[in-house]
Amino acid sequence: MHKFFSNRRLVFIVVVLVLAFGLMGGSVALRKRRATPPLIQQFGNDVVGIANDIVAVPVNAVHNGLASFSDLLNTYSENRKLKQQVSDLAQVKVRDETLAHENKQLKKELKVNHTMTDYSTINAAVITRSPSSWQKQIIINKGQTSGVKKDMPVMSAGGLVGRVVEVNQTNSKVELLSDTSESANRFAIQLDGEGGKTINGIITGYDSETNELVMGQVTSKAKVKKGTKVTTSGLGGITPKGLYVGKVSRIGKDDYGLAQKIYIKPAADFNDVNIVTVPELNS
Amino acid sequence: MYRLSRLRFLFPIGLFVALFLDGSLSKVWASLFFSYPYNMVSHLVLLWLVLAYFFEGNIKIPLTWFAVAVGVICDLYYSGVWGLFIVLYPLIVWLTKTLARYFSDTFLNMILIFFVDLVVFELLNYWAYYVIGITHASLGDFLVDTLAPTLALNLVYFVLLYWPIQSMFTKALAERQHN
Incomplete structure (x- = not known):
């Protein structure tokens, strides 16, 4: 054991750790800021994506x-x-x-x-899914060449499933709504409360225990009925208006008892996504 | 001599099939692997690396370099976050080699070493993602919802694939000796 932490090895371990965390932190920051990943990563992903078909098909x-x-x-x-x-x-x-x-x-x-309800669609097939418990990501077979851009919403048969987080030339990564990381999936959504009042809000989280999306910080006092349909609101300017998200399953209070917290049963099954549609706003 | 053996075809092909099968199985069996709230992570790549080390015989496969290569692909293609798997896979290869020194090569010992590898891999993966803010799950949730199901799945993989992979390696090695 004395020899285990010899000087050279210790230096090596520290250097590797620093490099690894530097890279991880750097790439997370880079990913949020840039519209496309660096060329070398794009190229690598395109090549791997093509090779993936040999097994995936x-x-x-x-x-x-x-x-x-x-x-x-x-x-x-x-x-x-x-x-x-x-x-x-x-x-x-x-x-x-x-x-x-x-x-x-x-x-x-x-x-x-053009308003927020005018959009055209790009259809894509799902190639594969990240084998990870922390990142709920799927990879679809359309990229920049087909007009997919970062931050576009992604729909499956039932409804909204996620958002494009990385675009390569011929494939792109989609972060599912079931991803629980902090930077994930803040869609602007709306629903009709009682008396025809529109309640606006954003998806603030995902409850993996019950498979429900959480719409938090709802300051409107309007009553909401169970089973009300929830759609995207088009606020924010990237996601079109009127994409189906799901139905209200229950209503609760937030941690301080001040605002409403609305739980939404998503219309799409995040674990059964084979074909997706990427809506693109006409402008 | 790895360069002259038939393993120089078998091993890389198997590695890349395992890599893509991890993703494909996660997609096809998503409702099984990711049924709320449990998460099973498919680790065929890890299984292939560990078993290759046990079955390589006197042919030394450059496992560490293959582990780095497969780590790069995992980082770029599957996660999109650099720097994690490129370190973790070689680390697990090193860990396997270290542990294997203290145990004889029996089935039970191998499965034990694979078990330790999985625990270390998942734990470090969780810790790293926790530090950079990709996940916020508590340690308890991680142990119950991710680690336990993942161990179950991959030990089943191990039991099912141990003999097929062993016979593949023995065949590849035997034919070399005939030539």
Whole structure:
């Protein structure tokens, strides 16, 4: 044991520790500030992303095959349920189109060009997920070349799932809403309280015990009903307005008993994300 | 002589398959691995490195350098935060070598060493991310929600993959001696 901490080894260990923490701290800071990672990192990630397909494509194919087999077993009962919804949906769709058309005409009348609800979408497939318990990240197969930019929101089948945190040329990293780190996922959201009052707020955290998003520091005193739909509010200027987040599951008080704390059951399953949509504001 | 053995193909290919399988399995079985509130971290890379050390025989694979390489890829591709895995993987290789000196090469001893490796790896990973502010989980939560499930998963990996990997290595080594 005396020899274990010999001078040279001690110096070596200290240097490695300092370097490692310097790099970690530096890259975290760099990541928050810059729109894209350094070129060398981009290049490396693009190459690795392509190599990843060699393993990811067969694994995903097997998984999709098994999933479609189990889907097949549920098809009959699902089909009966869905048929009822389809007839409703056609009506909703037509109405939606009419309203969108009317909205466009009215905007023209008022000479408003683009608002926070005008967005186009980029579709991407999920390649892989970070094998980590601290960073809930997925990697998608679209990057700068397809128009993905840092901080864009990411939607899955059900609703909002996360935000783009790093963009390479051909792939990008998405931080899921279930990530609990301090810098993660502050989406501006809104919901309708009783009496038609709009309650604005931000997602302040994620409760992993119950799988609920937390909307904290809600100063509005308006009453909120369970089951109210929550959408993004478009405040902040990067995320379009009206992306579905989830439904209110319960309402509590914050630690000091002053403000409301609204718990939201997310619409998307963060553990079952295969295809994502990245909405991009038209400007 | 690593350069002349068939391990020079088998080992790197296995390492990179393990690396990408870690990610792919985390994605495909996400609802199993990350069911609230538990988190299982797939460590096939670690398993491959440790078993390679035990099965390499008299061929010395440059494990530390491969560990550095795989650490760089993990840092850049999976986490996006530099400087953690590039240190952790070589550290675990060193730890395995050190521990292996004191134990004979039996299955139970190997699984014990792998167990210690996993605990050290996860603990340092948690500590580093705690220090730079990526996580704020308490130590208790870490032990119950992450470490315990991760150990369970990876020890299952170990038991399932021990014999297949062993036979792969024996085959690769045996054919070298025939030539």
